[in-house]
Amino acid sequence: MSIILVGLNHKTAPVEVRERLAFNETMLTSALRTLVDSGSVSEAMIVSTCNRVEIVAASPSDSEPTLQQVCRFLHEFHRLPGLLYKEHLYTHADKLAVRHLFRVAASLDSMVLGESQVLGQVKTAYSKAQEAGTLGKVLNPLLNRTFNVAKRVRTETEIGGAATSVSSVAIELTKKIFDRLDNKRVLLVGAGEMTELAARYLVSEGVTQFLICNRTPERAIELCEKFGGEVIEFSKLKFELPRADIVICSTGSPDYIITALDCKRALEIRRYHPIFFIDMSVPRNIDPAVGKLDSIFLFDIDDLENVVGENLKQRQKEADKAESIVETEVEAFFEKLDTIELGPTIAALKEHLTEIALSEFERTRHKLGSLTPEQEEAIKQHLLNSLVNKFMHPLITTLREGTRSNNESYNIIELYHQAYDLKDRLAGFDERRSGTKDRRSPIN
Amino acid sequence: MQELLVISLAFYLVGLIQAGLVFFQKPRLPFAVTLVSSLSGFILHTVALIIRGKQVDRCPIALQPELLLFLGWSLAAYCVAAFIWNRNQVLTNYVFPLAFLATLIGVILPLPPVSPLGLRVGGSFLFPIHVSMVIFAYAAFFITFVTGLIYLFQERQLKLKRFKAILGRFPALDTCDSVGYSSMTTGFILLTLGIVTGIVWSGQRYGVYWHGDPIEIATMLTWVNYLFMIHYRVASGWRGRRAAIVSIVGFTFIVFSLIGLKYLGRVHVFVG
Numbered sequence: 001m002s003i004i005l006v007g008l009n010h011k012t013a014p015v016e017v018r019e020r021l022a023f024n025e026t027m028l029t030s031a032l033r034t035l036v037d038s039g040s041v042s043e044a045m046i047v048s049t050c051n052r053v054e055i056v057a058a059s060p061s062d063s064e065p066t067l068q069q070v071c072r073f074l075h076e077f078h079r080l081p082g083l084l085y086k087e088h089l090y091t092h093a094d095k096l097a098v099r100h101l102f103r104v105a106a107s108l109d110s111m112v113l114g115e116s117q118v119l120g121q122v123k124t125a126y127s128k129a130q131e132a133g134t135l136g137k138v139l140n141p142l143l144n145r146t147f148n149v150a151k152r153v154r155t156e157t158e159i160g161g162a163a164t165s166v167s168s169v170a171i172e173l174t175k176k177i178f179d180r181l182d183n184k185r186v187l188l189v190g191a192g193e194m195t196e197l198a199a200r201y202l203v204s205e206g207v208t209q210f211l212i213c214n215r216t217p218e219r220a221i222e223l224c225e226k227f228g229g230e231v232i233e234f235s236k237l238k239f240e241l242p243r244a245d246i247v248i249c250s251t252g253s254p255d256y257i258i259t260a261l262d263c264k265r266a267l268e269i270r271r272y273h274p275i276f277f278i279d280m281s282v283p284r285n286i287d288p289a290v291g292k293l294d295s296i297f298l299f300d301i302d303d304l305e306n307v308v309g310e311n312l313k314q315r316q317k318e319a320d321k322a323e324s325i326v327e328t329e330v331e332a333f334f335e336k337l338d339t340i341e342l343g344p345t346i347a348a349l350k351e352h353l354t355e356i357a358l359s360e361f362e363r364t365r366h367k368l369g370s371l372t373p374e375q376e377e378a379i380k381q382h383l384l385n386s387l388v389n390k391f392m393h394p395l396i397t398t399l400r401e402g403t404r405s406n407n408e409s410y411n412i413i414e415l416y417h418q419a420y421d422l423k424d425r426l427a428g429f430d431e432r433r434s435g436t437k438d439r440r441s442p443i444n
Numbered sequence: 445m446q447e448l449l450v451i452s453l454a455f456y457l458v459g460l461i462q463a464g465l466v467f468f469q470k471p472r473l474p475f476a477v478t479l480v481s482s483l484s485g486f487i488l489h490t491v492a493l494i495i496r497g498k499q500v501d502r503c504p505i506a507l508q509p510e511l512l513l514f515l516g517w518s519l520a521a522y523c524v525a526a527f528i529w530n531r532n533q534v535l536t537n538y539v540f541p542l543a544f545l546a547t548l549i550g551v552i553l554p555l556p557p558v559s560p561l562g563l564r565v566g567g568s569f570l571f572p573i574h575v576s577m578v579i580f581a582y583a584a585f586f587i588t589f590v591t592g593l594i595y596l597f598q599e600r601q602l603k604l605k606r607f608k609a610i611l612g613r614f615p616a617l618d619t620c621d622s623v624g625y626s627s628m629t630t631g632f633i634l635l636t637l638g639i640v641t642g643i644v645w646s647g648q649r650y651g652v653y654w655h656g657d658p659i660e661i662a663t664m665l666t667w668v669n670y671l672f673m674i675h676y677r678v679a680s681g682w683r684g685r686r687a688a689i690v691s692i693v694g695f696t697f698i699v700f701s702l703i704g705l706k707y708l709g710r711v712h713v714f715v716g
Contacts, residue, residue, distance in 0.1 A: 155471075173602075173607065175616060176598065176602065176607075176614075176616055176617065177602070177616060177617045177618065178616055178617075178618050179615070179616040179618050179619040270681070271680070271681020271683075272681045272682060272683050272684060273681070273683070274617065274618065274684060291603070292603075294684060294685050294686070295683070295684045295685070297602055297603070299605070303605050306605070307607050310607075
């Protein structure tokens with residue numbers, strides 16, 4: 001039994017390749033069925049997102065040919081000639097495959113380290129495969145383990161902790177100043193992409209009141225229609241300043257639009273209720289002296305990007321912890337898998353040996369003379385049982401080790417030698433045999 | 445009574461653990477757990493104070509440990525009230541540890557079984573009102589002080605653009621400000637009542653309304669300080685940093701009066 005993984009991601013393949021090898025939702029079920037029905041694998045699951053395609057499969061045969069077949073399937077299914085994109089694909093087998101899957105789900109392989117979407121995508125892929133009926137006794141426990149690993153990584157490390165985009169950092173800082181955002185009024189100066197993005201974030205945080213100010217009113221009106229709010233004439237900006245709790249500024253203006261004097265007046269009118277300024281423009285549009293005023297908090301694009309950088313560094317640090325969690329989980333998974341695989345064999349063997357022992361006991365029963373029922377029971381329960389267990393134990397241990405090391409030159413004689421430590425005994429035989437020869441020789 | 449206090453301390457410990465969890469940014473205990481435990485602790489604490497009052501046959505707020513126990517009780521009272529009122533966790537996370545501490549010290553300090561001093565103070569109901577109002581006010585000012593400290597610390601970090609230390613750990617600036625302001629007004633009203641009852645009581649008992657001892661002066665300074673702050677807030681909207689600074693200054697006066705009570709106790713009128 002082997003577990004394999006074939007895939008490509010944003011690191012190995014450009015978007016032109018990723019889009020040609022991606023599976024959309026409608027083709028996913030048929031793809032899974034085709035793959036399993038082809039007979040090359042017994043179980044399969046496909047994770048397909050904009051950043052990656054991963055095919056995870058289990059197969060009763062060896063990993064190497066299976067990997068080849070799955071690569072070929074990936075091309076054939078998308079009607080691509082030969083193995084056109086082979087160099088963009090990575091292939092992993094067994095431990096490496098499991099580790100890769102764990103890392104993907106734990107967002108250690110993501111473009112933005114620690115982002116939380118990918119786990120959801122793996123979960124969707126899992127339920128798709130479940131619907132298609134292509135999961136079985138290997139992939140089912142594997143995926144459950146994967147979700148556990150991802151959860152462990154989330155809770156035990158802070159990999160998903162700090163914000164990693166300028167807009168989300170801005171929102172976090174806003175929340176340091178204001179407890180609630182839903183009753184705050186936001187002034188957008190400039191109606192470009194940056195302010196629009198920030199506005200969208202704020203709307204998702206419950207902000208409903210916007211004041212929008214732009215040199216050309218048309219664009220402001222457009223944004224106004226999207227988010228609601230009032231349009232403000234550019235020349236009246238400073239008079240409207242006192243009404244704003246949060247000011248987001250991003251224009252192409254070469255000089256300061258908002259000065260410290262404007263803010264001082266605004267504060268007096270506001271009775272010193274704080275104002276939070278974000279200046280995303282380069283060159284800056286808000287006089288840095290504004291930030292020195294009491295009750296005013298001013299951050300420019302560099303400040304925000306510094307935070308983003310810090311947070312990413314922090315995530316990188318946490319990623320190391322996460323990697324070691326993944327490592328231990330991979331080991332734990334394979335140990336569990338072996339017992340699942342060997343379980344029926346062990347049970348059958350035990351049953352068989354117990355039957356032999358019992359029948360031998362019955363056969364020689366009359367030679368043992370009269371036994372009380374207690375004695376008979378003790379022999380059956382303890383003596384025979386422990387004999388069977390003692391006999392089986394080394395065999396099981398060696399079997400487990402053998403399957404774990406997964407070497408292909410599986411030698412049954414070696415197995416017995418190892419299990420019962422027969423090497424020394426065999427050497428003893430050899431000695432005895434040569435010893436008898438020696439004794440005979442003088443007679444001859 | 446001592447046993448009750450110990451049990452209530454055990455309940456308060458839950459609040460303390462919660463505070464630690466919040467500070468170290470770990471997953472918090474469920475709201476219901478902290479509410480129920482702090483409420484139970486508070487009720488037991490109340491019962492213990494009542495029992496003590498019956499034992500000594502007077503208002504149990506006169507000796508050092510008694511004052512501390514009452515201070516702890518007051519702080520806990522504000523926390524529980526804030527909890528029930530608006531599920532405000534700010535108070536509980538930063539004030540509860542001190543409620544716990546005050547109560548703990550109150551429990552540890554040896555408590556004379558009966559009042560050694562003639563503390564029944566002329567049977568006047570004014571004296572216990574005076575003391576409890578003042579302590580209750582101090583507890584409120586203490587909350588203002590704590591929120592002021594958190595405000596100043598965070599404001600400074602934000603101005604210096606050092607975000608790492610603060611993100612997530614502390615409540616938002618405007619929460620600090622509004623909690624601080626409401627506890628300050630509460631404290632101010634209580635302190636006013638406390639001072640008035642004290643003056644009237646002193647007049648009844650000694651015929652003198654104002655003794656001019658250091659503790660009286662410190663208390664008056666405290667009162668004037670907060671009056672000044674409330675005035676400027678109402679009149680010209682002082683808030684945030686300035687409010688925080690004034691609340692810290694005000695609290696130093698309080699600390700002085702509390703320490704003064706221990707070392708200059710003989711000077712303040714009620715013991716005499």
